[in-house]
Amino acid sequence: MSNSSKITGATILLENVTKSYGSKKPAVNQLTLEIPAGQTVMFVGPSGCGKTTTLKMINRLIEPTSGRIVINGEDVTKMNGDDLRRRIGYVIQAGGLLPHLTVGANVGLVPKMLKWDKERIRQRTDELLDLVSLDPEIYRDRYPKQLSGGQQQRVGVARALAADPPVLLMDEPFGAVDPITRQRLQEELIHVQAELHKTIVFVTHDFDEAVKLGDWIVIFNEGGKIEQYGTPEQILAHPANEFVEDFIGSGAGLKQLGLARVRDVRMRQLPTVDLGEDAAAAANRLTEAHAIRGVVLDQHDRPVGWISRRHLEKMSTVVLPDEKGVPTVGESSTLDDALDTMLVAGSSEAAVTGARGRYRGVITVNTVIRAIEGLSHEAVEEVSVPVGHNTGAIPVATTAENGVITYEMAEDDQQKEDEWLTSANREWSETDRQKWENYSSLDPAEDVVGEDPNLKGSGSERA
Ligand SMILES: Nc1ncnc2c1ncn2[C@@H]1O[C@H](COP(=O)(O)OP(=O)(O)OP(=O)(O)O)[C@@H](O)[C@H]1O
Numbered sequence: 354m355s356n357s358s359k360i361t362g363a364t365i366l367l368e369n370v371t372k373s374y375g376s377k378k379p380a381v382n383q384l385t386l387e388i389p390a391g392q393t394v395m396f397v398g399p400s401g402c403g404k405t406t407t408l409k410m411i412n413r414l415i416e417p418t419s420g421r422i423v424i425n426g427e428d429v430t431k432m433n434g435d436d437l438r439r440r441i442g443y444v445i446q447a448g449g450l451l452p453h454l455t456v457g458a459n460v461g462l463v464p465k466m467l468k469w470d471k472e473r474i475r476q477r478t479d480e481l482l483d484l485v486s487l488d489p490e491i492y493r494d495r496y497p498k499q500l501s502g503g504q505q506q507r508v509g510v511a512r513a514l515a516a517d518p519p520v521l522l523m524d525e526p527f528g529a530v531d532p533i534t535r536q537r538l539q540e541e542l543i544h545v546q547a548e549l550h551k552t553i554v555f556v557t558h559d560f561d562e563a564v565k566l567g568d569w570i571v572i573f574n575e576g577g578k579i580e581q582y583g584t585p586e587q588i589l590a591h592p593a594n595e596f597v598e599d600f601i602g603s604g605a606g607l608k609q610l611g612l613a614r615v616r617d618v619r620m621r622q623l624p625t626v627d628l629g630e631d632a633a634a635a636a637n638r639l640t641e642a643h644a645i646r647g648v649v650l651d652q653h654d655r656p657v658g659w660i661s662r663r664h665l666e667k668m669s670t671v672v673l674p675d676e677k678g679v680p681t682v683g684e685s686s687t688l689d690d691a692l693d694t695m696l697v698a699g700s701s702e703a704a705v706t707g708a709r710g711r712y713r714g715v716i717t718v719n720t721v722i723r724a725i726e727g728l729s730h731e732a733v734e735e736v737s738v739p740v741g742h743n744t745g746a747i748p749v750a751t752t753a754e755n756g757v758i759t760y761e762m763a764e765d766d767q768q769k770e771d772e773w774l775t776s777a778n779r780e781w782s783e784t785d786r787q788k789w790e791n792y793s794s795l796d797p798a799e800d801v802v803g804e805d806p807n808l809k810g811s812g813s814e815r816a
């Protein structure tokens with residue numbers, strides 16, 4: 354029913370945007386930033402550098418002091434802010450759910466405001482709960498406090514996606530959950546994004562999260578100054594300056610392991626030995642392969658242990674030596690997961706498995722170390738980086754193909770800038786719409802959702 358898999362996000366362009374609070378140095382100063390359609394762009398940088406401010410200027414929860422925001426070619430800086438926000442999904446820490454509404458009602462909030470009919474809202478709500486791995490039958494009628502932190506965060510993501518907005522803004526959405534839940538939520542977001550291709554702007558202070566989730570990373574310094582804008586690979590391989598190096602922290606090479614997969618490195622092939630087979634035949638195969646050890650496979654070709662030639666020579670049929678088993682990693686695991694598995698198992702090697710756990714080969718700590726060395730010397734693929742700077746120069750739209758607009762810098766930026774600064778309508782009121790946070794502009798007393806029997810939980814569940 355939903356054609357959401359075809360929908361791509363929208364290009365976002367911040368044009369020379371500044372946000373000042375009073376006479377202090379601007380929180381964001383002359384920021385020009387292009388966010389490509391259908392991609393995930395991560396904002397990272399030290400506390401107070403203007404990440405949240407920049408994010409909230411995109412949906413105008415914070416009004417820019419000057420500058421312009423263009424979404425898919427449309428200047429949204431003066432459109433009605435509430436209408437704009439209904440077209441942009443917004444996810445904040447801890448989900449930002451309304452506690453007095455059920456999970457279903459929370460997810461259906463924006464569709465309800467958009468006056469969808471009840472049946473359509475109900476279907477959409479169930480579809481989205483399903484998408485974020487919450488069984489609608491179980492969770493639809495619960496209240497937020499009856500959910501774990503990770504589950505609440507999932508509902509927050511589902512709510513942001515409800516009206517199928519092309520743009521999703523996420524402000525440290527996974528900051529408040531434990532590391533394991535966080536990892537799961539990150540992986541879910543990767544899957545959701547592979548399906549939906551939204552434009553996602555995601556604030557995090559965790560550089561590893563940025564590497565894991567981002568197509569692009571913007572590294573901000575104070576005042577919303579862009580220190581580097583590039584792919585995770587580019588930034589890790591070629592940090593633009595000392596600030597970026599410090600920000601990445603030690604072990605850029607290790608972080609690159611988060612980008613490389615086990616299937617991308619050379620595996621070792623050890624001879625395989627089947628449980629229950631003739632031990633002498635197996636020993637011969639090892640001798641022919643000049644191997645002193647083999648991998649024991651069960652009847653489903655899954656690795657269950659190592660076995661030495663010496664051991665085999667003492668057996669008639671192959672049985673599992675009393676070993677601790679064999680650490681295994683999937684071929685699509687990242688190299689840092691593989692390294693982790695080996696270190697935890699106290700082993701210098703692990704068996705690599707493919708579909709259904711079938712044996713594929715062996716990876717060793719040495720292979721991983723060589724991969725790190727290789728990675729840091731590997732040429733990073735040339736990709737054209739979107740526009741991003743704080744020079745006050747304004748880009749011009751050059752192509753508008755299939756609704757996707759690309760930008761490049763005008764020939765005469767200075768002239769443009771002068772025109773820009775002297776033109777009218779570039780100023781906005783200081784009235785930030787902080788209250789939109791948590792959608793709390795919806796006064797519960799107005800009962801936007803409350804009386805809908807299809808959306809409401811049973812009264813007895815209320816606190
Ligand atoms: N309402 C406000 N009034 C005055 N100054 C503000 C206001 N909101 C934010 N600032 C200032 O603007 C700057 C940028 O704040 P912002 O919230 O965007 O930072 P951030 O990068 O999101 O930081 P964090 O990582 O801590 O969330 C900070 O110096 C902050 O003190």
Ligand SMILES: [Mg+2]
Pocket residue numbers: 404405406556
């Ligand atoms: Mg912030």
